[in-house]
Amino acid sequence: MRDKVWLSSPHLGGDEIKFVNEAFAGNWIAPLGPNVDGFENDLVNYLGGNCKVVALNSGTAAIHLSLILLDVRPGDEVICQSMTFSASANPIVYLGAKPIFIDSEEDTWNLNPDYLEEAIKHRIKSGKKPKAIIVVHLYGMPAKMSEITAIAKRYGIPVIEDAAEALGSSLYGQKCGTLGDIGILSFNGNKIITTSGGGALISENVDWVEKARFLATQARDAAPHYEHSHIGYNYRMSNICAGIGRGQMMVLNSRIKKRRNNFDFYKKSLSEFDGLFFLPEPRAYFTNRWLTTMLIDPSKSKNGISRDEIRLALAKENVESRPLWKPMHLQPVFADSLYYGGDVAENLFALGLCLPSGSNLTRENLQVVIESIVGTLNTAKSTKHF
């Protein structure tokens, strides 16, 4: 069998080991040290503006701390984009609060500003103003942040930007992660750069960032002994992982370039086929194209080929592909949650497929994917069944 073609696998640049070796040489085998400081610095410089950064051991931890900073308590309501990975919403439940899910819009597949405002109005009328809004830049495509932050401001609700998939993406030249009140990043193994596992919390609010750092290191008050006036967490990033991150930051821009090239290659190679749709990049938007996604409409596609027929054909060639995120309001675990919207997210889930998108994919890897998809589209169903 041919080597597996992965959806998105780690892609080291070569300098990571140098920083990891420094951690060993200095005996900084701990959740603090020069690499953690250095990685935070690299992120601040990359993201620009006046942002401050605290490096954490996951993106999920960063969302959890963001909600704590915004004083989310048991019984509170938090608005969250439905079309996302479950880690966007789970920390709401960690705190005993309730997620209110919102549909996507068609231009970016992210939080729909109209349904957002409808939900806020309706929740306020029901006697409960939402405590926060979690918006996601899905697959690296920036959400409609100007509209969303304008609504959030009007009602005085802070915005948490889940930029786990969108490091390097930007809107009108401003980097994702710095567009809301608090931003979060992930450096999990499948993201655009990795620290094996890790995350970061970003904000211009120095007090929040310092409080996040304090809570993430077990909330130790200033005293010679261990004194605690808050419940703490063990959420800091390891100095070894941060060393990997420093090496990865050196190649981030080339990784983005390659992922965008993957997208262009797929789109161009499949341009002659009806019923396939690739999400365009709106004007003034810049997406890192973390994953290339494609909608397959079987009512328009050649031979009526469906998403799952393409997915199974790829699997036969040892190629990993995956349906888009299943919306949270359709997940069994969130069956009792409120939802505002229509069927945009549901349709994306029904028709969408994520294609292999790693920055380490070769021309041959991409060719295998295209040949499999083209071959499937060219197979008439009547003959397939014999």
Ligand SMILES: *Cc1c(COP(=O)(O)O)cnc(C)c1O
């Ligand atoms: C990966 C991801 C997260 C979680 O990040 P971890 O570092 O894996 O905890 C959160 N939200 C989205 C949208 C993600 O893709």
